[in-house]
């Protein structure tokens with residue numbers, strides 16, 4: 001019997017990360033597309049996890065996360081953002097940031113609610129909003145509007161808010177542009193939402209990768225904003241372990257309560273030995289995440305230094321492990337087709353920006369991931385400089 005499946009996500013295809021990684025594998029290209037490091041998580045952290053794996057912690061963890069990990073996260077949050085969060089009622093361990101974002105959106109968005117995202121927007125937000133019955137409204141960052149800067153147009157954001165706006169999703173440090181928030185940005189955001197019912201969802205997975213001596217300005221650090229915010233982060237970027245899918249959501253108790261109602265039926269609980277190992281390492285080796293900005297800044301500087309000899313134009317990224325380049329001097333081809341062509345022809349995979357934007361995006365920009373060993377960066381840069 002043939003049946004018509006009525007898709008709940010008719011406009012969604014396979015993610016650009018999967019498409020470009022598969023193309024890189026098929027063509028043997030250097031993969032600077034999908035964001036993942038070419039190096040391993042610290043040996044001591046892996047040892048701790050294998051210790052727990054072999055010592056009887058292999059059954060369900062508590063739904064909210066093991067206490068030791070929630071305590072370690074609370075300690076770090078107090079130290080770095082000055083926010084004292086309640087270990088029992090305000091922190092939930094989740095299956096990577098992806099699950100945290102999905103659960104948060106399902107928890108607070110009702111059918112017909114509007115949700116604002118900033119373009120270029122990480123690709124998991126809109127499908128989650130659609131599945132919740134919400135409507136996504138896109139506000140372009142500077143890059144999508146004028147191709148020059150990456151700032152938030154606060155006036156435009158404010159103009160987009162109406163009585164139906166339920167949630168604003170922010171992502172700073174920003175993937176893919178590397179934009180970060182200033183203290184003025186936070187104040188403007190506070191002013192815009194002050195007299196509204198808008199909640200905030202802050203995706204801060206690159207919290208430990210901010211360059212040039214800038215601090216990470218989390219929404220957790222802002223007294224007024226914190227009261228209406230769910231902050232989602234991930235250990236994937238922090239510990240060079242994107243395959244572990246271990247993240248967390250920090251939110252005031254009332255919001256965490258709603259978050260947990262969804263989380264408990266999305267995954268219930270997260271891998272137990274993983275949580276124990278990360279809890280130990282967070283407490284015993286804070287120097288690891290403290291050294292991360294310097295570690296990645298060196299990668300950024302190396303990659304940008306190598307690309308100086310190319311015909312790309314770029315501003316060094318201010319955060320994350322991604323570098324945006326403008327290829328306008330080399331080609332006017334559409335970014336998606338060019339990214340695919342260069343993967344096949346020169347053997348370097350990248351990510352086009354237009355797929356993260358609602359409005360037709362005519363910019364000539366690609367994203368390269370520089371979380372790679374030096375030899376890989378050198379080989380890729382040599383190919384890119386020959387263009």
Ligand code: PMP
Nearest residue numbers: 096097098122175205234236247
């Ligand atoms: N948000 C952003 C901005 C990301 O770049 C990523 C990819 N790592 C995620 C969320 C998902 O994180 P995770 O792998 O922990 O699910």
Ligand code: GLN
Nearest residue numbers: 017018033034035036175
């Ligand atoms: N966050 C990673 C990136 O931006 C990829 C995540 C994924 O593959 N879904 O490249």
